[in-house]
Amino acid sequence: MAAQDTSKQVTRRRERLDRGIKVRSEDIYALNSWREALYLLAPRALPVVALVLLQLLAPEYWQRVLISTTVFALLAISWDLAASSGMVCLGQALFFGVGAYLAGIMNHYLGLPPGLTLPLATLGGGVICTVLLLPVLRLRGIYFAMFTLILPLMIERIIEATKVFGGTEGLSGLTPFSHPLWESFLTMTALWVALFGLRRIMASDYGLVLKGINDNDRAVMSAALNIYRYKAQALFLASATGAFAGAFMTHSYRFVGMPVFALDYSILPIASAAVGGLGTLAGPALGAFILVPLSEMLRGLGGLRIVIYAVLLVVFTVGLPEGVFHYLRRKYTQFERWTEVGK
């Protein structure tokens, strides 16, 4: 049928309609059946349960992979939050690196335990990154992106040239977490707090303003809202999320050095967002959970690993441009049928 259609005039198209259960459970709030409650709960609860089980049951090596995946998912969420507020950031490594160095410095020079360095580095990292980027908040689109791309690269070079904080050697021998389980559940909790908390913020009126800035900043301005305040606040939320990821990695690896400002930490969140789907926060997190374990699985292939990884990345972005999360959500909430056209 399909082959015939392309040769002749198109006579039918695919129509998408919301499932009844979606309309009932979201619009009317008549959650009077287990089925409807489950329809809403399952996609939110299943990943949480699955991650806990995986963390407990997986072999030790994969537990480590899961932890770093969660950290990258946090970075991806941070990227998406900034991007949905109109700030496409090519330098997630800035947030990550500032948080990582803050935690390392506080632990190495002041001897603070992880229980103190993590919250301090999260808040401090958020403040520092926001202040660093305040002068360029007025820049739009690609110009903001370029500035954020260059900034972490330059900080890396300055550390190399001035040899502060251990220079090229970095700071090693930092305090580890007291127990591996505590470590894994800390990242997981952080991930769910960031994901569900920030998603809730984006769904509120406040989040609507942020999305409005992304869609049309001048229209938001004409509504007498100070977009720079909103942008700075969104930037603080995003950079604090990224700084937590960095501070956590510092204590997890017991090391902080120049690599935390490397391009990898900027590119992977964007790649995750491109694979998972922009603008939902959950999409980029899902993308990170696809890409990081994938890259680990390919580790056995040696030099070919990055080649295959890059090719898969291209296949994902080109083959499913809307992103995996949008695709899954569409399948979950809508059904499709063919309808006749032009009769």
Next chain:
Amino acid sequence: MLQGTIIYGFINSVMLLLVALGFNLTFGISGVANFAFGALYITAGFLAWIGLNTLGLPYWLAGPAAVFITAVLAGLLYRFVVLRVRGLVVSEVIATFGVGLAILELFRFLGFIGFEYTLPEMLDLEVSLAGVIVDGQRLAILLVGAGLTLFLWWFTRHTRTGRAFRAIAQDEHTALTLGINTERVATVSVAFGAAYAAVAALVILPLGTIAVNEGYHVLVNALAVCIVGGLGSTLGVVVASFMIGFAQTFTATYLDTSWMMVVSLLAILVILLARPSGLFGSQKQLEERI
């Protein structure tokens, strides 16, 4: 000493210019993201090397063949891979960067690493400029750089295709109403930019070895020059190359090589802060900041 620094700063600037021209043509003038640029540059180098050493072709055949194949390869890549996500900026950047990454790492995997991967010099002579000895290859860089810059300037102003390149960046919809096939023009632009990258590779690579990592550096340098100069401006690219080139050479000579990157990155940050669309950018004020 000072004369030497100035002359080598000049040559360094022209090298930056050569690398940035192709990137500027695709990304700046026609607004098509091609972050596989560094990979195409290295591909051209290896293609020429294979032509010369494995197939034993003469230079006048292997050189142009490498340029042609690189251009066709880039065009096909764009037409059959990246065109599907045209307009989705993030996906475009990720897809082209992914392609570049795959190409570069494939070369690394296939074992194209080592000192034997060098290209022959084009001019075998030495010239003394103001008491400084300059070898033939660096002279060739100066000549080719000047030639390519003039050609690009002429091409984007006085030919149909060149004007179409600028048109699709300025307003794609208007370009469509004027009968410009924007997708085809974007493909041609990518191929053209790749040809420029290939020529740059043929003249610059003989100075060292063809190293995979050079592909990443080339991309960063080209990006930096295009930002400082202003996207879409040939004159801006020229001026920016000279600014960054001289800044790099002078810091390397008088300060320390580890400050070289800091200086050029700082220049970019200052320019972005003061004039986001670059020295000669043609963007309107409201496009760049609000």
